[in-house]
Amino acid sequence: MLTLDHLNGLSQADFTQALDGTYEHSPWIAEAAWAQRPFVSLGALKHAMVTVLAQAGVEAQLRLIRAHPELAGKAMVSKSLTAESTNEQGKAGLTDCTPAEFAHIQQLNADYNARFGFPFILAVRGPRGLGLNRHEIIATFERRLRHPVDIERAEALRNIHRIAEIRLNDKFGVEPTLGNLVWDWAEKLAQHSDVDGALTVTYLTDAHRACAQRLAHGMREDCGFDEVSIDAVGNVVGIYHGSDPSAPRLLTGSHYDTVRNGGKYDGRLGILVAMACVRELHRAGRRLPHGLEVIGFAEEEGQRYKATFLGSSAVTGHFDSTWLDQTDADGITMRQAMQHAGLCVDDIGKVARDPTRYLGFVEVHIEQGPVLSELDLPLGIVRSINGSVRYTGEVIGMASHAGTTPMDRRRDAAVAVAELALYVERRAASVPDVVGTIGMLAVPAGSINVVPGRCAFSLDLRATTNAARDALADDVRAELARICERRGLQFTLEETMRASAAPSAPAWQARWEAAVAALGLPLHRMPSGAGHDAMKLHEVMPQAMLFVRGLNAGISHNPLESSTNDDIDLSVRAFLHLLEHLA
């Protein structure tokens, strides 16, 4: 087994030899990474090699990709092969292909080569390292075949890095045990769903309450929390006392409900990572000076009822009692749902915490975006949760005959929205970390030969500060007015949602930075474009978040949402570092 101490002391040639086979037929990557010695962690070594490849340019990257064998070609020969080397085959899943699946893979391979000009590369050991099954492999192949070329090239490189990561773990005899633990917990929690064949866990359904029970049980039995309870809105609350039980506690957690057909990590990761930390402390018999309170928030996504951030709102004392009268699609009020779940509606007020009893709030969350994935970084430090505002709008012109209405006689509603879309894009891009999106766009009942008389659209604007968000919103509205004035059109623009920005508390952000640095990883500070429970806690106490890289370009609110055991392991270790350096 290799050790970092040994490796750091080697000559360039020996170093390269020691890492032979990490990257397929490409010793030059290790050779170039040698200059970055000494490596303080395996993560630092992995990142050094990632950096070498990133800086080597597209031609070198393509050579590396092309150095890999073809999935279908190898499968045909041995009937038991993967894109990785022989000793990894047993764990992957092309061994039992039917002849039809075989033929399909061959066709995919031919199509893929024709489209991209390089072989399909997949880290078939997968995010948990135990191997993907053949259905997962084929589905991934089919999906990636539709990628734009540059996006697929980057995806191929990321798979190569994942293969290298697993090989390095093997060389160093390292297992991401804490990551595996959390990964397996997330799988187990995902067994509960409101529907078959998809992960959907909405507020107070049977599946939702089963999740609460499983979290509570896990906190109590697996992790050694001192107090575990489910509060009046369904939040699961676990407390691990510090050496001084009366000292202010650190608050952490995230939500366990999901969107419809969602992912296994959105929200849940922030509960499970904290649980893994308590488990470690408990197993070591350690008490920190301060207590740790972990909350699995019952509701954040606003799926069954329109109320969002329900769980964290109750904790901050901002539960809106009018929500109780909201009804779900079956006409069941929230109050009825709570009564059915055995929750004491009258006690909701008691859920509110006294902020002076808490040091602050931290939250670990999967990124839900492509940034860490593109930067090949496992962890990111959140600088601010973006403020946002949403609108639905419509431009009203005059429908007319597409053939007989001269260009200078038109009142085309769609080209006005087209102008707006390009303005939003340009204006948002002109300020760092600001985003603007027209996600819904339609000419209602449009015809191929009719100049659009109406065009409906949505608008989603986000920025790291409320001031930047409002300046963007003002500019966009003013531009829409100018466009419509110039074109002789009318418009409506209705605000449907507004959320304040939540900048991270500097001291808490610094603690996450120290934790990531201690793992030997580069610091990447970034805004959170999505809203999180930390936004609500921000109203009453300092907060800061840590992001974990998502696979598949960071896709979220989707079954493809995923994260590796190695990345999750790093997030647990970062959280432990933060806990141990609170003073």
Add this chain to the structure above:
Amino acid sequence: MLTLDHLNGLSQADFTQALDGTYEHSPWIAEAAWAQRPFVSLGALKHAMVTVLAQAGVEAQLRLIRAHPELAGKAMVSKSLTAESTNEQGKAGLTDCTPAEFAHIQQLNADYNARFGFPFILAVRGPRGLGLNRHEIIATFERRLRHPVDIERAEALRNIHRIAEIRLNDKFGVEPTLGNLVWDWAEKLAQHSDVDGALTVTYLTDAHRACAQRLAHGMREDCGFDEVSIDAVGNVVGIYHGSDPSAPRLLTGSHYDTVRNGGKYDGRLGILVAMACVRELHRAGRRLPHGLEVIGFAEEEGQRYKATFLGSSAVTGHFDSTWLDQTDADGITMRQAMQHAGLCVDDIGKVARDPTRYLGFVEVHIEQGPVLSELDLPLGIVRSINGSVRYTGEVIGMASHAGTTPMDRRRDAAVAVAELALYVERRAASVPDVVGTIGMLAVPAGSINVVPGRCAFSLDLRATTNAARDALADDVRAELARICERRGLQFTLEETMRASAAPSAPAWQARWEAAVAALGLPLHRMPSGAGHDAMKLHEVMPQAMLFVRGLNAGISHNPLESSTNDDIDLSVRAFLHLLEHLA
């Protein structure tokens, strides 16, 4: 009664006095028109006053509009009033309003004044001069209340000109009798429909065959055609022999089918105007040197079956026998529908004409566009029927989270189509008489917080020549490719329709020009943006078309499609002039 001879000889003061009351409290319009004497026709006088007002500027136009009484105010006082003067009341329709309708009109009036700052003006005598009923008046009020301000100001002025036209007819004791005849025929023909409450006449339905019978009957009984028959595809063919029955004939006509919920004039006007001409010739016992053959084409709109221009295709010998196997929404094949209608499918080939037996083809058609309406011209001369090409397309990007995907990491399909829409608009506007339209536009299953991964659109491009159309299409496709290349997107663009441009035969266009000039009207040459039967006849013989102004900004394929008795009267007289000057 006034006569033009008398009027042309008057001093400016007497001229103004003679025309007093034509425009409400605005003798300055007649006063200024005086300089344009002598007037060769009442149409020329009307146009002179229209021109005076057009050149007087917006302020003078607004003063004229505001010189009119309010519809609701007058209605309240007398319970029998209209926006026109007292002697016109009897023919209009606010006399029997219920109290609820009264209150509604008052509210409309208040809303209208608040929105536009001038009173609602409507020529309540309507397009036939016999008066609109109160339901029509209220519906018009409601519809116009939604207009953009400048469009409604222009609509108010057009109504003032229509009021003036009717007043001038009264002063001169002129009745547009030929226009009334055709107008009434069109009403009668519109009694047949496939559905209740809307005008829908599709190929070979009961209503369609009833229309054919009524046209045939009208040709034979009302007009004095020599030969009338219904051919193997359902075309109604009427022949009025010339003094030499063996001489080449002039061919004319248009279609009698309609779109679903269509208008009463699209197509039909071109049959009925020609019938009115034959009726005039027959009543006068006149024979022209050449015969006249009028065809009511059975099918042009492609509503029941996908085949379009079916009637004229049979006449040109281009009937596609595969059409016979097309099925309608009920699964009935065209062949079955023809057999049910008693048509001889085997004789379709015999419908084809020998072009050498014809002088050429002319067609009168309602404009179906806003140009003549905006120019305040009753007639327009078609220079070319535009060539067209249609596509459906889709841009494919990558759907991603609207909050977490930085602007420079997006593959937004919708902004790419937005760029294309603005390019199409700019490129089309850069060439005279070229139009380009994205009429259908949608982000399929878009969400407010998701960057569009797909955007579907349609594209309709038209130009006066095939070369201009193809240059436009090439540029648009190239720009789409550039946009997608730059943004890392893919696209599809499928051609769904292509039609060749049909420039008017110069000699025939000149005949229409001479006819319009003889009526004392200015010549306006224009392209036809819509396709017409003349496009098909163009394949085998010279053709030229005359356009008649449409009301309501020229709207067509809509129940609001309309034309006045005066405009239609002018078109009959123009056609008669053409017939009498063929040599």
